[in-house]
Structure formats: C-alpha cells, structure tokens
Amino acid sequence: MASAPRVRLEPPQRLARTVAAWEGEAGREWLAALPGLAREYLERWRLTPERVQQPGGNISMVVLVRAEDGTPAALKLGMVTEETREEHAALAHWDGRGAVRLLRADPERGVMLLERLGGDVSLRSLPEAKAMLEAAEVVRRLWVPPAAGHAFTSLADRTAVLAEALASRRAPQLDALVDEALALRERLVADAPEPVLLHGDFHQGNVLSGSRMPWLAIDPKPLVGEPAYDLAWLVRDRLETLAASPAAQAATRRRVNRLADALDLDRERLRGWALFRAVEAGVWALSVGARSDGELLLEFAAWL
Numbered sequence: 023m024a025s026a027p028r029v030r031l032e033p034p035q036r037l038a039r040t041v042a043a044w045e046g047e048a049g050r051e052w053l054a055a056l057p058g059l060a061r062e063y064l065e066r067w068r069l070t071p072e073r074v075q076q077p078g079g080n081i082s083m084v085v086l087v088r089a090e091d092g093t094p095a096a097l098k099l100g101m102v103t104e105e106t107r108e109e110h111a112a113l114a115h116w117d118g119r120g121a122v123r124l125l126r127a128d129p130e131r132g133v134m135l136l137e138r139l140g141g142d143v144s145l146r147s148l149p150e151a152k153a154m155l156e157a158a159e160v161v162r163r164l165w166v167p168p169a170a171g172h173a174f175t176s177l178a179d180r181t182a183v184l185a186e187a188l189a190s191r192r193a194p195q196l197d198a199l200v201d202e203a204l205a206l207r208e209r210l211v212a213d214a215p216e217p218v219l220l221h222g223d224f225h226q227g228n229v230l231s232g233s234r235m236p237w238l239a240i241d242p243k244p245l246v247g248e249p250a251y252d253l254a255w256l257v258r259d260r261l262e263t264l265a266a267s268p269a270a271q272a273a274t275r276r277r278v279n280r281l282a283d284a285l286d287l288d289r290e291r292l293r294g295w296a297l298f299r300a301v302e303a304g305v306w307a308l309s310v311g312a313r314s315d316g317e318l319l320l321e322f323a324a325w326l
Contacts, residue, residue, distance in 0.1 A: 029071040031060040031085065034078035041081060041101060043310070052101050059099055060085055063133050067126060069097060075141050079241065081106065086138065094138040095125060102132040105222070105243040108174050110134055112219060112244035115172075120163030121221075121239040122230075139238055140231035150260060153226050154277075157256055158284045160229050160237050165218040165249050174219065177247020178211045181298070188302045191309045199323060203301035206294040210248075217246045225255040250291040253281050254299040257292070258322050265318060271325040278326070297326045 033041075033056050041049035060083070064071055068090045075084040075096070082100030089095050100106055113124035113134070126135040145153040168174055185207050192200045221228070222243035232238040257277050258264070267273050278296065282289040304319030 029073055029085070031057040031071070031074065033057075033083050034074060034076050036077045037079060037081070037083055044081070045101065045103075049101065056083060056099060059131065059133070060097065063097060063099070063128070067097075067135060069095070069135070071097075082132075082241075084141070086141075087135075089135075096136045096138045096141075098134045098136055100132040100134075102130075104175070106132065108244050109242055111173065112221075112242045115169055115219060116164060116166070118234070118238075119166075120160050120235075121242065122232075136240075137232075137234075139240065143231040145226035145229045145237060146260070150263075153259075154256070154281065155284075156237050157224075157226055157229055158281065160239055161221065161224055161249075161252055161256075162285060164221050164224075164239060164242075165252070168217075168219045168246050172219075172246070174244050174246045177214070177217070177220070177245055177251055180222075180245050180247075181207055181211065181251075184302050188305055191305050193305075193308075196305065196320070199301055199320060200305065203298045203323070207298045210250075210291060210294050210298075214248050216248075218249060220245050220247055220249070220252045222252070223255065224252045226259045248291070249285065250282075250287050251295045251299075253285070253287070253292055254296040257281060257296045258300060258319075261318060261322060265321065274322065274325040293326050297323050300326070 033053050038053055041053055045052070063069070064085070064087065069087040072086045072088065075086060078084060081103070082098055085097040087095050087097050100109070107129070110124060110127040110129045113121055117123065122139055123137040124134060125137060127133065145157055148156065185204055188200060189204060221239055222245050223241060224239065228241050229237050229239050257274070264270055264273060278293050279289055282292045300319050300323040304316045304323060307316030307319060
C-alpha cells in the first residue's frame, strides 16, 4: 500500500455544506479533521485508496479502497451522533442479511470498513413499482429480533425527542396538523406490537446494488420498535414526482395500502407513522430555512 495516497481526501461539497449547517461548530471541527482521520485509517488498516465517493452522504465520507489482498471495499468515516452511534452494531447483527456487510470498525471514531456496493446504482434507478417491490423484500430481511442486552434506542424514546422538538417549533397556521401528528404518535407508542431491529432511515436511495445479493441496505440509523415506522420514509419516496401527478392524494393512499398489504402491516399504523415523520421533518425544514422542502412535506402529510 502506498504510504502517501495520491487521492485527494477532501470532504465532498454536499457533506461539507450539510454538516456545517446541521452540526455547527462541532461539525466544522469534524470536517477539518476528516482528511487526517482518513489517512490514519488507510495506513492502520493497510488500505489503498481509489477515490472519494461523490456526491457522498450528508453526514459521512466514503473512500473507495482496496484491501491488502486486493479486495474492493469502502472506508466510511461518519460523524458520531445519537442516531449513528450504533450503526456498526446493527450491521454486525444483520451480518450481511439484507444490508451491507461490516468488515471492520472503530465505533468510537465513527470509522467502518464495509463491503463495496454499486454506489452509483440505487433502487431509484428502477421504475417506481419495481423499486417498491424490491424495497419491501430488502426491509423484510432487516426486521429481526435485536440481540439480548443491545444498546439500540427504542422507538418510543427516539420519537419522544422528535415530538418535543416538533411541539416547540409549532406555528399557529400548523396547529391542527401538528396536533394530529403528536396525538398519533402517543397512540402508536401506547399500543405498539412486538419490537424488532429497524433500519431507521429506510428509503430507495439507501438501497444499493450488490454482487452477492441484488440489493442491500446502507446507512442505518438503527432503533428498536415496530416495523411500520421503517416504511414512513419509503411511503414518501420520489415525493416531487408524486406531487406532480394529477391525483397525488389518491396515489399517496394507494402507496400506504400497497406497502402495508405487501408486508402484512396495519394500514392505519403505517399511515400514522408516515404522517408523524412527515410533519416532524417538514416543520424542522421550515425552521432551518428550507421552505420549499418543508412545505412539500407538510402537503404530503395532509394527503395522508
């Protein structure tokens, strides 16, 4: 392995923008240290870099590498947050069943060596109907019981934090929608079914093509709870296209029904989690100045 890699190990522009905006000074400090962290683990794990994946993620940088024996792999360097701190544990528990395989990890520093997938080919490359069918098959494999003594956050605890933040950001014109979202969350948590390990951020863009299996999930924000929560992002996938359709509300409700039926889930529980997550994300987007995104998410919530 070359001791001084020629590949530029600079954070992609999207990563630099989002981390600085979302994480403030802590994010800027992490970004400044990222090239050095990448060089450290390339040397420590004896990896040869090929290129930095572009455009990359919102809170991690991926360097495509070769292991000492020539095997292609991906070095992922992520900012450790409450949502990402157990990503390595979820990947280890799945052990390649439905998700990218973890090869090596330093959890304290947010560094993982992963099997290499087709980073440029996600389920969004497929027609929508086919993509939804494939997504359902992938996520079904992920819903397994967590290991005894696990450290994953519960769905109730994760959404309690989100609900508190949502309530604090409410505006008078959104009162009815926010009230509905908060009430739904309370009811859903109160009578939740048997919990399983959830991906936490499951959508078509987080399912990539693989060699040992056609499609594998990446980038979990794992937690333990009911499966319907995991489909809330999937229901609103390709939202701009959905919004441009002549009967967006009817199409949205068909999505909910088809996904619930395909995975044998309660339609109303899926609708409830989809609405809660859309309202929470929409109000957050408005609070950080992403007006068009926020308004679209809240419009979607109203269709439900």
